[in-house]
Amino acid sequence: MSTETARNQFKTHLAGRGLRVTSQRLAILDAALAQQEHFTAEELLAHARALDDSVSRATVYRTLPILTGSALLREVDIGTGEKFYRPAEAGASPQIAQVVCVDCDRIFEISAPFMEWYGSTVSAKLNLTPVTQRLQVSARCNRLRDTGACPHRN
């Protein structure tokens, strides 16, 4: 999705909810979409400020829920206290497994289509209907174990 397309999608989302299009919100959007990896709110603040130095931490935190709500970003929680975000690829499977390498702290994401069946099966036993599901795996790097060097670090 081009930046221009994303901007338009964002503006439509804002307008549809009676929210205003501000330079800060656009800067945060642009900064978020430019990220290559998972990023934190703090990292997003730094990048957004590079685009528009009037962006404050509060506005980043106030804008993130709008961005996740408009399906432009996905929130990724790996249970470490701080939340991570990343651009939501259009058409990507909602069933994603996160593999967190305990050696390098990197987060990998892999489509996990089988998960849907499993979540549904498990939920049905409780008379519940699944909304979201997530397989989170902590793993060690084989290369690091064998050669002492983690190929993902640096």
Next chain:
Amino acid sequence: MSTETARNQFKTHLAGRGLRVTSQRLAILDAALAQQEHFTAEELLAHARALDDSVSRATVYRTLPILTGSALLREVDIGTGEKFYRPAEAGASPQIAQVVCVDCDRIFEISAPFMEWYGSTVSAKLNLTPVTQRLQVSARCNRLRDTGACPHRN
């Protein structure tokens, strides 16, 4: 597992690591094992204080890692900022899925024997070896949707 058995297991674990058996640690253990549902550190503090009012918040936080490390408690992270704990049933499958009802916030746990294979498959693609894995499902209550009353609430 009886309370007496758990106490002995805990004392053995402490002794084996050169840690001391204190009344506070035992009170926290007893309070934890008496819980029927998932509990937070704060709730555990309240219950432990009912058994021994000299227990402080700091000691609860310092003891929780010892209890999880000795396999007497399991930590359950559902991505809400605070961590939950529950007694670790002896012999239970290490592969557990958590289903969190978004209507009543209750946490259900279900054995998920296939998860290990999923995690291994997904990790192998990255040349990683899984250490822990977790399937977390958010779900809505069917009963609430149909009748307007959540049978789990209250």
Next chain:
DNA sequence: CTGCCTGCAAACTCTTTGCACGAAT
């Protein structure tokens, strides 16, 4: 113009830590 949005800073929640005293071994 109206009122949503903003930056700032303080508040908040959960957890961790420095310190001097007290208790387990």
Next chain:
DNA sequence: ATTCGTGCAAAGAGTTTGCAGGCAG
């Protein structure tokens, strides 16, 4: 007698919120 463990209170990390002024619609 040694240490390790403890309570207290302060510090920390991440996030949220009250307020007065600013800008979008």
